[in-house]
Amino acid sequence: MLFGSKLAPSASVSYVIASSYVTRIVEDGYIYEPQRGTWELSSSCFSTHKFASSILKNRRTTKITFFAVMESKDPDTQSGCEKRKYSIVTTVACVPVTKQRPPAKSRHNVREAVTEQKPDGTTENDYAREHKQQTVLQQHVDFFDINKDGIITPLETYTGFRKLRFNILISLFSVFIIHSGFAYVTCRGWIPDPLFRIRIENIHRGKHGSDSNTYDPEGRFRPQMFEDMFTKYGTQGADGEWGMTFQQSLQLVYGQRCLFDVYGVMGGLFEWISTYLLLWPSDGVMKMEDVRGVYDGSYFYKVSSQKQRN
Numbered sequence: 001m002l003f004g005s006k007l008a009p010s011a012s013v014s015y016v017i018a019s020s021y022v023t024r025i026v027e028d029g030y031i032y033e034p035q036r037g038t039w040e041l042s043s044s045c046f047s048t049h050k051f052a053s054s055i056l057k058n059r060r061t062t063k064i065t066f067f068a069v070m071e072s073k074d075p076d077t078q079s080g081c082e083k084r085k086y087s088i089v090t091t092v093a094c095v096p097v098t099k100q101r102p103p104a105k106s107r108h109n110v111r112e113a114v115t116e117q118k119p120d121g122t123t124e125n126d127y128a129r130e131h132k133q134q135t136v137l138q139q140h141v142d143f144f145d146i147n148k149d150g151i152i153t154p155l156e157t158y159t160g161f162r163k164l165r166f167n168i169l170i171s172l173f174s175v176f177i178i179h180s181g182f183a184y185v186t187c188r189g190w191i192p193d194p195l196f197r198i199r200i201e202n203i204h205r206g207k208h209g210s211d212s213n214t215y216d217p218e219g220r221f222r223p224q225m226f227e228d229m230f231t232k233y234g235t236q237g238a239d240g241e242w243g244m245t246f247q248q249s250l251q252l253v254y255g256q257r258c259l260f261d262v263y264g265v266m267g268g269l270f271e272w273i274s275t276y277l278l279l280w281p282s283d284g285v286m287k288m289e290d291v292r293g294v295y296d297g298s299y300f301y302k303v304s305s306q307k308q309r310n
């Protein structure tokens with residue numbers, strides 16, 4: 001997703017575009033996206049082709065930041081690019097807390113874990129659409145609710161970890177850590193659940209400190225915070241894709257720590273160690289796209305289905 005800075009109000013709106021690549025342009029409440037993956041400049045979305053061409057020619061080049069001024073033509077007569085109304089979804093009907101505590105309408109998005117590369121979230125197998133009744137944090141844990149009754153039992157967590165190829169020891173340890181930490185805060189009322197079950201409807205109460213702040217306190221996904229993780233602590237590969245080594249993820253936990261927040265730091269350590277073990281990248285670099293899949297839970301289903309096929 002790309003946002004421009006408005007230079008001056010006029011009939012033809014001007015923007016400064018700064019990005020290493022352009023996947024979409026947001027202007028006056030509308031999104032402009034390339035058709036079939038390429039911008040068709042011959043039919044012109046924008047009048048200043050020269051700058052646009054410069055960006056598009058180098059759109060996959062790394063370590064280059066482009067600054068260009070673009071003047072749009074009449075929005076109603078533009079062709080050569082797809083245009084649709086830009087809408088930001090911040091509430092989920094069956095998650096009341098998202099209505100009670102609405103965010104400012106910036107880049108928050110409840111239903112999809114969006115990045116510049118995946119502006120519509122996970123589209124494989126219609127994942128985002130299938131999970132539109134959940135916040136992204138709820139999607140993150142949905143995989144472990146094996147029977148889809150909205151409650152995650154310790155046995156379901158163990159089964160889920162085993163499906164993700166973790167060994168018995170790590171799976172049992174994870175059940176202990178996860179259910180001792182999240183069962184009480186997600187239960188209804190004040191009386192603890194003797195079975196240590198986790199209720200997905202209240203999973204937003206399980207957000208801890210010293211994290212990346214990618215999830216907000218209601219469970220929404222904040223793209224800015226997600227991408228900040230990689231620009232602050234990760235590295236960009238020769239192919240332009242951002243990634244993070246295990247050491248860099250530890251630097252992230254250290255850098256994001258809050259004062260005296262031992263629980264949050266320990267939680268962050270557990271999450272990044274388990275994420276690295278899950279991804280187990282051959283080159284030692286956790287790719288942004290795979291980490292995004294962990295955040296919205298789609299990666300869990302991907303790994304699980306690969307195992308079943310094998």
Ligand SMILES: [Ca+2]
Pocket residue numbers: 145146147148149150151152153156
């Ligand atoms: Ca269940």
